[in-house]
Each structure stands twice: as structure tokens, then as C-alpha cells.
Amino acid sequence: MIQRDDASPIPRPGGRTARVRADVLAAVERELAASGYDNLTIEMVAASSGVHRTTIYRRWGSVAGLLVDLLASGADDDWQPADTGSLEADLIRLNREVRDALAQQPSLTGAVIAASFRTAEAAEALTSFWQDRYVRSEVVVSRAIDRGEIPSDTDAQRLLIACTAPVYHQLVLLRQPMTRAAADRAAKDAAAAARAGVYVR
Template identity: 35%
Template sequence: MDEEQVSRRPGGRSARVRRAVLDATLAVVADQGLDKFRVGDVAARAGVHETSVYRRWGTRQRLLVDALFHHSEAQMQIPDTGSLRADLVAFTHSLIGYLSSPLGAAFMRVMAVVNDDAMPDSRAELWRSRVDLARTMIDRAAARGEVREGTDARLVLEQLIAPLHFRVLLLREPLDEDLAEQLVDSLLRGIAR
């Protein structure tokens, strides 16, 4: 009875399965790590049959990308404090937080490994939208005259965030919280007028 009421809700069984699988995906990645992530485990954890996963997502990679990408989307916040330095530090802080989490690290590893045909949109598109979002910090600073003319916003952002990814993906070192200020300062002394 109770069960039936649940199943009649808008979205019905399909939506429930989708949510359950995505949640289970995140849970398994967080618990087991990317290496031991198995589609079968996800299905079991979601209380769903493995075939249902494959029906919907087709491949393990697509499932991972779908789940992790949407999860990462919620994490991204562009601060607006009125000061470039403060903005960048805050932004970097939150990125450090994300990349230090199992899911954040896993997402980056997935992005590093995955073949492009497992991506919903093109890989370039995906990153562009994020960079565009982040560059508003630079643009606003430029409007305030805080930034040297001719500064390449994208390059600046990459010099800011690439070291974080570098450490997470390749060095596998924990990200120090101080890193945010160090990076931003090193960067600003270069680009500040």
C-alpha cells in the first residue's frame, strides 16, 4: 500500500531508479574508490537490477560521468566580494575542498581517463562553460581596473587551478589550505598593474 503510493508519484518508477542509481554511484565511488567501482555494486546498492543501469547509461563510463558531473556542478560557486584577491582566494578555497573530497578527486580521474565519446557534450564545451563562469571574477576585476591590460583571463585561471589538479592527479598529495593564498599571490604579483 505504502509502496504503491510511493511508486505512483510523478516520475514514477523510472525517476526513482534514476535517482537511486546516481546516488548509489556517488556512494560507491566515495566508499570504494574509482578502481573498485563496479557497475554491479552500484546496481546492488541501488536495489536495482544491473540491466536497468545498462539500459539507461549504456556504459560504466557514461554512468560515472553523468553522476560525477552533475555532482560537481552543485559545488561550483563564484564569489563576488568586490576584491579580486578575495574572490580568487575564496574560489580556490572551495575548489581545494572539492578536489580533496573522494568524489572530487574521482571526477578528475574520470575526466583524465574517459574517452570523449562517453561525454554528454563535447569535452571542450564542458570546460568552457566552467571557465566562462569563473572568468567573471577576472572580468569584474578588469572593470574595476584591478588587472593589467592584455591579461589572458583563461591562462590566469589555468595557472591558478592547474596546480591543484596537478597535485591531486599526479602527485597525489593532500592539498594544503594555505595553497590558495600562495597561488593567488604568486599570480597577482604577475598580473596586477
């Protein structure tokens, strides 16, 4: 859930400072996905963004600082889960987003996760980012409750983790390929379990 559509770049509320930040973070995304965290240097980001490296050093300090700001910019965006009208279809959309972001080569999401095992700063930024994403996803569960699809005392976080954790587990930890159909399957399983009342408090 780190991905951002290429079609919707970081908002540029105007001003040179905001433009510089947008250009630099876009370059971090490109270079991180292309080369991985280990090979990322401020020089590469400078060359790719057209922003002078002394400006980048002054403002972000280090490669880790750039990564933390990239994640912070993701938390600022207006991402919302899809609203299809059914719990199962909403969960399928969620899992496809996660699966597609992790399965693409090179994967920005994969690079950020790898970086989180290198620096505490990146780990903290990733934790905050995911917490924010899971909180935003709770609306999927509350809408399903409002539609009477699942019990009213369903625990949203338990359901959302049950849905998405198998996708991360398969692609990030087990390092196995995962088809879209398999990611859909995990979403359908979580929806079916929720309907059966498994995640009630």
C-alpha cells in the same frame, strides 16, 4: 571543481525518470568516492540506489556510461564562482573549492580524474566539464576589470589557469599534500601577477 554540496543534491524536476536518474547518480558518487573507479560495478550502484540493475544497464549501458552522465549532470547544475567583491578573495574561494575536493579522502574528483585515464568517454566528459567550469569562472575576471583592479585587456583564461593549475599539479600529478594556506598562496600569487599586468593580451 567537480564537487557538489551534499546539501544541494542533483535537482529533481519531478517525474519518475528524473528521480531514478538522481538516485542512480547519487549512488555512483557515493560508490566512486568510497571504492574508486576500478572497483565500481553496476551491481554496487544498483544495491546502493535501490534501482534494479536491469534498469541501469538499459539506460546507462556500462560503468563508463554512468560516469559520463554524472559529469553531464554536473554541467547542468547552477554552480557559479563566489562573488566576494575582490579578485583575490574570489580566486582564493575558487582554489579552496578545488583543493578541498581533491584533498578529501576519498575524493570523488580524484576518482573521476583517475577514470579519465582509463576510458576515452570519461576523458571527454571531464574535458567538457572543466571547459564549462572555466568559462563560468571568467566572470571573476570581468568583475575585477569592471572594478578597475586589473588591466582591461587581461586574458581571463590565462589568469584562471595560472591560479588553479598549481593546485591540480600539486595534488593530482605531484601527489603531494597541499594545505589550504598553500592553495590560498597560489590564488594570491595569480591575483598579484594580474594586478601587475602579467596576463594582458
